[in-house]
Amino acid sequence: MKTIPTFGQGTFRLKGQIVIDSVKAGLDVGYRLIDTAQIYGNEAEVGQAIAESGIARTDLFLTTKIWTDNLAQDKLIASLKDSLTKLRTDHVDLALIHWPSPDNAVPVAEFMGALAEAKAQGLTRLIGVSNFTTGLLQQAIDAVGAAAIATNQIELHPYLQNRKVAEFARSHGIPITSYMTLAYGKALQDPVIQQIAQRHGATPAQVTLAWALQLGYAVIPSSTKRANLESNLRAQALRLTDEEMARIAGLDRGERLVDPEGLAPVWN
Numbered sequence: 001m002k003t004i005p006t007f008g009q010g011t012f013r014l015k016g017q018i019v020i021d022s023v024k025a026g027l028d029v030g031y032r033l034i035d036t037a038q039i040y041g042n043e044a045e046v047g048q049a050i051a052e053s054g055i056a057r058t059d060l061f062l063t064t065k066i067w068t069d070n071l072a073q074d075k076l077i078a079s080l081k082d083s084l085t086k087l088r089t090d091h092v093d094l095a096l097i098h099w100p101s102p103d104n105a106v107p108v109a110e111f112m113g114a115l116a117e118a119k120a121q122g123l124t125r126l127i128g129v130s131n132f133t134t135g136l137l138q139q140a141i142d143a144v145g146a147a148a149i150a151t152n153q154i155e156l157h158p159y160l161q162n163r164k165v166a167e168f169a170r171s172h173g174i175p176i177t178s179y180m181t182l183a184y185g186k187a188l189q190d191p192v193i194q195q196i197a198q199r200h201g202a203t204p205a206q207v208t209l210a211w212a213l214q215l216g217y218a219v220i221p222s223s224t225k226r227a228n229l230e231s232n233l234r235a236q237a238l239r240l241t242d243e244e245m246a247r248i249a250g251l252d253r254g255e256r257l258v259d260p261e262g263l264a265p266v267w268n
């Protein structure tokens, strides 16, 4: 069974030619995991960029996310097939539930069951969840078992370290994917991170990504710039000291950047 690569490329907010150029540049500099979602409205462009890159499908890891409108048992698989058409592939590597069903309109057991069925049909290699709290994660575990959940993709950066969810997932052997690891660029202005970066002759983005990787999280930073995509990848070679890790741990202030009304669950 494939496991999730620890370094991938995000595509949130990127549309049209911008996402095509970003994905092509990412693939060119060495990214092999592309993270998209039905709601991003860019699956077709991601599919186009991959096709134009000439990279073999077997060398790539594609993640998409099922939007909340498509969680019902009679919609989930059809929506995933639609995503596959746009992405120009017969399977994704990872299909995630993007957000839990608002007001629990579709029970967790129903959409996790449909997602497991999609996997059984070969439409995705792995399944997982995103934006799940400990309570929701427990319900997902009850539905399909912890071993079937390849990741919980959550907002996690120096200002929102999400330790309760991360610890709960770890105790069940479920890997965490950190989204917005750079706090959408905000962490790069942080004096502590800048100081550590200077010490290593690294960029603040590399330090932030290295911090998350060193905690055992997968990361999927996005960039519209080839130079940033390329330098971010090099975070994998950076090793922070225990003291530097502790200083970044001290930056947590519970600052959540993604909290959409009507969609977000009651957070831990």
Ligand SMILES: NC(=O)c1ccc[n+]([C@@H]2O[C@H](COP(=O)([O-])OP(=O)(O)OC[C@H]3O[C@@H](n4cnc5c(N)ncnc54)[C@H](OP(=O)(O)O)[C@@H]3O)[C@@H](O)[C@H]2O)c1
Residues within 6 Å of the ligand: 009, 010, 011, 012, 013, 035, 036, 098, 130, 131, 153, 154, 178, 179, 180, 181, 182, 183, 184, 185, 188, 203, 205, 206, 220, 221, 222, 223, 224, 225, 228, 229, 231, 232, 258
């Ligand atoms: N599951 C979910 O609900 C969810 C929610 C949000 C995001 N995500 C996923 O997570 C991915 C990452 O999150 P994100 O894209 O919102 O935020 P992010 O990766 O934390 O930050 C991206 C921002 O940082 C800048 N940046 C990147 N590398 C840089 C560098 N080396 N130097 C300076 N600036 C740099 C980019 O600007 P430039 O373009 O100028 O480089 C961009 O503005 C998304 O693309 C998406 O795939 C998932």
